[in-house]
Every structure is written in structure tokens, then in C-alpha cells.
Amino acid sequence: MLKKIYKIVIIPYTLFLLYLMFLGMGRFQYEDNLIRVEPVFSTIDFIQNSISWKNVIMIILGNIVMFIPFGFLGWIVPELKNLKSLLFAFISSIVIAExxxxxxxxxxxxxxxxxxxxxxxxxxxxxxxxxxxxxxC
Structure with missing residues (x-):
């Protein structure tokens, strides 16, 4: 039953997430192409310069929690039950989205x-x- 619900929900959920990544949450087109490649330091900088802890928690936890459903992709694509295969496919996809x-x-x-x-x-x-x-299951 859980797998059936997941199969129905994951496509609209993915589209919703893409909407949030590109258009939602007050997004606007930057004047310049921006890139932050220093791991952890940009998040620390964001925390230090943030006005509200609510924003910090929402953005950092959101970046984790919103992607938890993709850990279940093995229910649809059996090859993705293997953690290494799942992470390779996901990292490839998220790099493309970024x-x-x-x-x-x-x-x-x-x-x-x-x-x-x-x-x-x-x-x-x-x-x-x-x-x-x-x-x-």
C-alpha cells in the first residue's frame, strides 16, 4: 500500500520541488550567475549573517527534509535500492538542477x-x- 501511494505522489512532489527551486519562495532572476563552492563555509556565513533563526532553520532543515522522499526511489526503480547507485543517480541529478x-x-x-x-x-x-x-514492504 505504501509503495502504491509513493508511486502516485513522487512525480507531483518532484514537480513541486522543482517549482520551489526555480520559481517559488520569492525567487527572482539574479543579475549575475552566482556560485558558492566552499562547502560548509557558505552555510556558516549564511547563519552568521541571517536576520532570523527561523530562516536559518527553515532553509537548512528544508534542504534536508524536502529530499528525504527520494531515498525511497528504490520502490520504483529497483536498481536504486542500492545506496551507492541511489547516491550516484541523485548527486548527478541535483548537480544538473543546481x-x-x-x-x-x-x-x-x-x-x-x-x-x-x-x-x-x-x-x-x-x-x-x-x-x-x-x-x-
Whole structure:
């Protein structure tokens, strides 16, 4: 039952997430192409220069939590049950999405986003394994 619901929901969810990445949450087109490639330091800088802890928590946790559902992709594509295959496919996809944000100037290419999003997928993969063992999916 869970797998059937997941198969129905994951496509609209992915489209919604792409909307958020490119158009939602007050997005606008930057004048310049922006890139942040120093892992962790840009997030620390963001935290230090943020006006509100609510924004910090929302953005950092959002970058993790919003990608947890992709840890369950093995339910649709059996090859992605393997963590290495899942992470390779996901990292390839998220790098493309970040590059599109860079080239369209509708966001910033950020290595920290890739790291946080990938951590979310990993947590989803762990949750998927737990769910399968607990409920015999």
C-alpha cells in the first residue's frame, strides 16, 4: 500500500520541488550567475549573517527534509535500492538542477545545497530500509 501511494505522489512532489527551486519562495532572476563552492563555509556565513533563526532553520532543515522522499526511489526503480547507485543517480541529478539554477540565474549553484540534499536522500534511504523491515514492504 505504501509503495502504491509513493508511486502516485513522487512525480507531483518532484514537480513541486522543482517549482520551489526555480520559481517559488520569492525567487527572482539574479543579475549575475552566482556560485558558492566552499562547502560548509557558505552555510556558516549564511547563519552568521541571517536576520532570523527561523530562516536559518527553515532553509537548512528544508534542504534536508524536502529530499528525504527520494531515498525511497528504490520502490520504483529497483536498481536504486542500492545506496551507492541511489547516491550516484541523485548527486548527478541535483548537480544538473543546481547548474540550471546557475545558468538561468534563478538561484545560486551551492555545494552546500548538494551536500544537504544528499544527506536528506541518505536519511530517506535509511527510513526506507527501516520501513521495509518493520512493515514487510
Amino acid at each position: 547548474a540550471l539554477q546557475y545558468f538561468t540565474r534563478m538561484g545560486i549553484f551551492e555545494v552546500d545545497d548538494i551536500i544537504l540534499n544528499t544527506f536528506g536522500v541518505y536519511l530517506g534511504w535509511l527510513l526506507c530500509r527501516y520501513t521495509e523491515k518493520r512493515f514487510s
